[in-house]
Amino acid sequence: xxxxxxxxxxxxxxxxxxxxxxxxxxxxxxxxxxxxxxxxxxxxxxxxxxxxxxxxxxxxxxxxxxxxxxxxxxxxxxxxxxxxxxxxxxxxxxxxxxxxxxxxxxxxxxxxxxxxxxxxxxxxxxxxxxxxxxxxxxxxxxxxxxxxxxxxxxxxxxxxxxxxxxxxxxxxxxxxxxxxxxxxxxxxxxxxxxxxxxxxxxxxxxxxxxxxxxxxxxxxxxxxxxxxxxxxxxxxxxxxxxxxxxxxxxxxxxxxxxxxxxxxxxxxxxxxxxxxxxxxxxxxxxxxxxxxxxxxxxxxxxxxxxxxxxxxxxxxx
Amino acid sequence: xxxxxxxxxxxxxxxxxxxxxxxxxxxxxxxxxxxxxxxxxxxxxxxxxxxxxxxxxxxxxxxxxxxxxxxxxxxxxxxxxxxxxxxxxxxxxxxxxxxxxxxxxxxxxxxxxxxxxxxxxxxxxxxxxxxxxxxxxxxxxxxxxxxxxxxxxxxxxxxxxxxxxxxxxxxxxxxxxxxxxxxxxxxxxxxxxxxxxxxxxxxxxxxxxxxxxxxxxxxxxxxxxxxxxxxxxxxxxxxxxxxxxxxxxxxxxxxxxxxxxxxxxxxxxxxxxxxxxxxxxxxxxxxxxxxxxxxxxxxxxxxxxxxxxxxxxxxxxxxxxxxxxxxxxxxxxxxxxxxxxxxxxxxxxxxxxxxxxxxxxxxxxxxxxxxxxxxxxxxxxxxxxxxxxxxxxxxxxxxxxxxxxxxxxxxxxxxxxxxxxxxxxxxxxxxxxxxxxxxxxxxx
Numbered sequence: 001x002x003x004x005x006x007x008x009x010x011x012x013x014x015x016x017x018x019x020x021x022x023x024x025x026x027x028x029x030x031x032x033x034x035x036x037x038x039x040x041x042x043x044x045x046x047x048x049x050x051x052x053x054x055x056x057x058x059x060x061x062x063x064x065x066x067x068x069x070x071x072x073x074x075x076x077x078x079x080x081x082x083x084x085x086x087x088x089x090x091x092x093x094x095x096x097x098x099x100x101x102x103x104x105x106x107x108x109x110x111x112x113x114x115x116x117x118x119x120x121x122x123x124x125x126x127x128x129x130x131x132x133x134x135x136x137x138x139x140x141x142x143x144x145x146x147x148x149x150x151x152x153x154x155x156x157x158x159x160x161x162x163x164x165x166x167x168x169x170x171x172x173x174x175x176x177x178x179x180x181x182x183x184x185x186x187x188x189x190x191x192x193x194x195x196x197x198x199x200x201x202x203x204x205x206x207x208x209x210x211x212x213x214x215x216x217x218x219x220x221x222x223x224x225x226x227x228x229x230x231x232x233x234x235x236x237x238x239x240x241x242x243x244x245x246x247x248x249x250x251x252x253x254x255x256x257x258x259x260x261x262x263x264x265x266x267x268x269x270x271x272x273x274x275x276x277x278x279x280x281x282x283x284x285x286x287x288x289x290x291x292x293x294x295x296x297x298x299x300x301x302x303x304x305x306x307x308x309x310x311x312x313x314x315x316x317x
Numbered sequence: 318x319x320x321x322x323x324x325x326x327x328x329x330x331x332x333x334x335x336x337x338x339x340x341x342x343x344x345x346x347x348x349x350x351x352x353x354x355x356x357x358x359x360x361x362x363x364x365x366x367x368x369x370x371x372x373x374x375x376x377x378x379x380x381x382x383x384x385x386x387x388x389x390x391x392x393x394x395x396x397x398x399x400x401x402x403x404x405x406x407x408x409x410x411x412x413x414x415x416x417x418x419x420x421x422x423x424x425x426x427x428x429x430x431x432x433x434x435x436x437x438x439x440x441x442x443x444x445x446x447x448x449x450x451x452x453x454x455x456x457x458x459x460x461x462x463x464x465x466x467x468x469x470x471x472x473x474x475x476x477x478x479x480x481x482x483x484x485x486x487x488x489x490x491x492x493x494x495x496x497x498x499x500x501x502x503x504x505x506x507x508x509x510x511x512x513x514x515x516x517x518x519x520x521x522x523x524x525x526x527x528x529x530x531x532x533x534x535x536x537x538x539x540x541x542x543x544x545x546x547x548x549x550x551x552x553x554x555x556x557x558x559x560x561x562x563x564x565x566x567x568x569x570x571x572x573x574x575x576x577x578x579x580x581x582x583x584x585x586x587x588x589x590x591x592x593x594x595x596x597x598x599x600x601x602x603x604x605x606x607x608x609x610x611x612x613x614x615x616x617x618x619x620x621x622x623x624x625x626x627x628x629x630x631x632x633x634x635x636x637x638x639x640x641x642x643x644x645x646x647x648x649x650x651x652x653x654x655x656x657x658x659x660x661x662x663x664x665x666x667x668x669x670x671x672x673x674x675x676x677x678x679x680x681x682x683x684x685x686x687x688x689x690x691x692x693x694x695x696x697x698x699x700x701x702x703x704x705x706x707x708x709x710x711x712x713x714x715x716x717x718x719x720x721x722x723x724x725x726x727x728x729x730x731x732x733x734x735x736x737x738x739x740x741x742x743x744x745x746x747x748x749x750x751x752x753x754x755x756x757x758x759x760x761x
Contacts, residue, residue: 005351006358029361037346044371086574204337208369 008032010060017173020055021050022221029057030209040167042152042203045211048255051191055148058187065141067186068148069134071155078160081172083131089124125176135166136180144184152202153192160202163190168205173275214256216243222256227263237274238263240307242286248299250292262286276304322348324683325384326367327437331506332380340366344427356385383501391539411419411457423491423700427498430455436502449499453492461488520747535746536645538614542750543616546708592681593617593624596670598688599657600630606717606744610687611750615640625674628652630659633669661691663733664698671701678708683756685713687743688722690730697729702736711738713756720743 012028023031031054034041043051059066069080103120107113123129131139138147149163166172170182190206192198214222219239221228228240239259246253254262262285271278279300287293296303321345326336344366350364360381370376373476403529414426434451461484468481519535571578581659597614599607614626618640636652645649679685684705706712714737716723723730734740741752 001730005362006355009358025363026361033347033362033365036350037343039343041365042369086579090574090577200335203369204339206369207343207365209365210374211369212371232419 005032005036015061016057017225019057020225021053022218022225023054024214024218025172027054027209027211029206033207034189035062037207038170038185040190040206042190042192042196042198042206043209044192046213046253047193047258049211049213050256051211052148052150055146055189055191058189058240059146062144062146062187062221064143064187065145066139066148067128067134067138067145068150068152069161071152071205073156075155075159079133080135080162081133082136083133085131087131089129092124092129108188123211127177130177136172136187138186139166139170139172139180139182140142140184145186147186147188149188149190152190153195157199157201157311161198164201164205167202170299174278178183196290197307201281208247208280212248213253217238219243219256221257223263226260226265229267230263231272234271234273235263235265237307238266241279241303242275243305244299244306245286245296248295251289252287252292274304274307275302280302318755319345321353325381326383328379328506329380332376334368334380336367342608359385365561368680408648411461412484415461415484415491419703423494427452427457427491427495431498431502433672436499437506439499439503439506445496445499448502449492449496452495452499456491457493458488459493520750521745523744530585536610536616539609539613539746540616540619542746543613543619543753592677592679592683593683593686594627594674594678595624595685596627596629596633596666598630598661598663598666598686598707599628599653600661602691603717604658604663607653608649609746610717611652612645613753614687615645615648616751625677627673627689628656629666629669630656630667631662632656633666633673633737635673661688661728662695663690663724664691664701665689667698667701672705674702675708678705680710682709683711684709685711685715685756686737687715689716689728690714690733691719691727692729694727697732699732699736702733706738712736713738713752714740715749715752716740717744718742 009025009028009032012031013023013025016023016028016031030043033039045051055068056066100117103116107116134147138145152160152163167188170181170185174180192204200240213219213254216239218237219242223235223239227235236291242254242259242262262282265276265282265285266274269278269282280297283293283296283300287296323341326341326344329336344363346357347362347366350638353359360378363381364377367753402533411426415424425496430452431448433449433620434514436452437447439445440447455603463483465484466489468478468484472478474482516534519538521529531758559583565584566584567578567580568576568583570580570582595614595617597607597610599611603610611628618624618637625635626637626640627633634656636648639651640648642648702712714730714734718728720742722728741748743749743752
């Protein structure tokens with residue numbers, strides 16, 4: 001019984017790596033479950049570990065369109081769900097006014113005119129004047145879609161409540177038109193940086209994936225996939241160095257995206273090997289706070305010798 | 318099989334992982350697909366469905382390992398050939414199971430008897446022996462003992478028969494196994510209720526009476542509380558002033574409609590997060606409380622960003638930065654070492670406070686004073702209190718002493734309380750939580 005899922009999970013891992021995203025088993029399992037159970041995933045983790053990238057890759061892998069909704073304070077339904085095209089509606093009423101005279105021509109008395117008016121088709125609130133925003137788009141997309149709701153913690157609490165209907169039932173109620181249900185359920189991913197606690201109601205409806213900083217082995221694979229031109233020895237040094245930094249007490253630890261940037265920087269500088277001077281000079285790619293840079297600068301010699309330790313040992317043998 | 322899952326969910330809840338019925342249903346659906354066969358895969362999938370925060374994931378992981386070891390053990394022993402002896406003449410069911418049954422069957426029998434003895438109800442450490450005895454009785458150990466005794470009597474010779482010896486050794490083995498079983502069940506079902514009980518006691522106990530060796534446990538409790546409070550109140554709230562039209566915004570938004578006012582915009586104002594200044598007395602008279610007060614202060618600075626902390630016994634000093642940079646215990650020690658233990662001088666502390674941060678006190682500021690107002694008959698300088706009171710939005714005084722002791726001896730509570738928005742008695746963690754909740758609610 002467990003054969004099927006394991007195979008499927010392996011396939012996801014493989015498919016993702018084709019698009020340059022190396023994922024741990026945990027991540028692949030989450031994606032598998034989300035596609036099987038048709039449930040949204042809430043992805044949490046420190047910034048720069050590839051939360052958004054995961055959604056992009058999933059879209060590539062499943063060959064679906066990605067629809068992205070970036071959250072921010074003050075985001076409301078008219079920007080997330082749908083809006084009426086007021087301008088067109090206004091024009092429509094003006095056309096209607098002219099039409100009205102034809103319709104009502106020859107009607108006798110108030111009652112008859114009213115009856116005729118009632119029979120007249122009204123499209124003031126109809127699909128024609130509906131402007132879909134990302135969430136509605138994701139539901140109505142006929143080929144299905146990957147819906148990425150990015151940094152949901154930045155939006156207001158009220159917005160979370162708005163999401164509940166969509167996430168559990170995959171439908172949106174538009175008061176004037178009724179309920180719009182998804183034809184093909186989209187794969188929904190929400191990301192959060194934990195700048196505030198997400199409500200329990202929302203969490204309950206989602207699968208929960210926490211992406212931590214990667215282990216050395218995984219990080220090396222990621223660097224290999226993202227910066228293939230890097231030399232093996234330099235790549236190993238670099239990853240060990242970054243792993244060392246993560247053990248220090250810092251304001252913000254370097255994430256994968258920073259490691260990748262740093263690897264690219266080193267390639268650009270044509271460096272063959274990591275030494276103390278080079279590391280100190282390029283620390284600002286890796287660290288984003290002056291305080292952190294000061295802390296790490298003191299530790300550079302030790303970190304360098306640590307990261308040098310294993311390869312040089314090997315070459316001696 | 319569903320039973321296994323619900324039991325596991327119960328164990329999770331015991332370990333403080335919140336699992337809702339809907340999530341249990343999700344887990345069931347997941348297990349339908351994944352099955353129990355592959356333990357690693359099962360753990361990975363369940364860890365996506367059930368726990369919803371990083372902390373919960375840690376707890377889940379250890380809980381999972383505890384819970385599912387048993388299954389693995391039974392699976393292993395099944396492979397062993399059971400060492401049964403032919404031609405046993407024993408009568409009781411238990412003896413037969415022991416002699417002939419495989420290890421797995423014995424485990425099953427124990428689990429069954431455990432079920433009947435309501436092992437899940439086990440709550441306290443001390444109940445273990447009671448439950449062990451109860452399960453053994455349920456399995457019919459009494460009868461077996463009688464049988465063995467009878468065998469001994471029938472056997473006239475000095476040497477006990479093979480069967481008797483075998484049964485005796487099996488019985489000892491069974492006792493050990495049942496005791497292990499109870500221990501495991503206790504860890505899953507009982508330990509935490511005990512912990513909850515202890516937490517309740519801590520919460521309602523007077524802080525001065527809590528022994529210092531419990532500092533660590535109390536800290537995790539206080540920290541959880543502080544986090545909860547900060548979460549509830551850290552959001553910037555918007556307050557709609559219903560009925561007041563924001564003309565500028567309305568016009569701007571309705572340009573698209575050729576100036577016809579389709580949708581109206583109402584004005585609202587944003588409410589800022591509270592700014593809190595806390596002054597904590599750490600002098601000798603409140604020595605017993607100081608540690609806990611500081612602990613709370615520390616936890617609060619961890620979770621509320623706009624807070625400044627001051628401590629004093631005679632001279633006052635700011636510790637905000639110390640608290641932010643260091644761990645709990647060194648930070649508290651440092652604060653106590655630097656400022657603690659001396660004789661109280663509220664007058665001096667107040668004038669220090671004013672010279673350090675009078676400019677910071679404005680209409681949004683809440684000032685909180687933790688102390689017993691025992692001033693050693695020194696100058697009270699109530700006019701400084703008045704100055705603070707007039708500038709700040711509100712001033713709270715939290716006194717760890719019981720109300721009956723206020724104004725006795727050198728306590729000058731009344732004189733100060735004239736310049737406080739509100740005065741609370743705050744001796745236990747429960748009281749502290751209630752006070753801080755009111756404070757954060759009104760501090761906005």
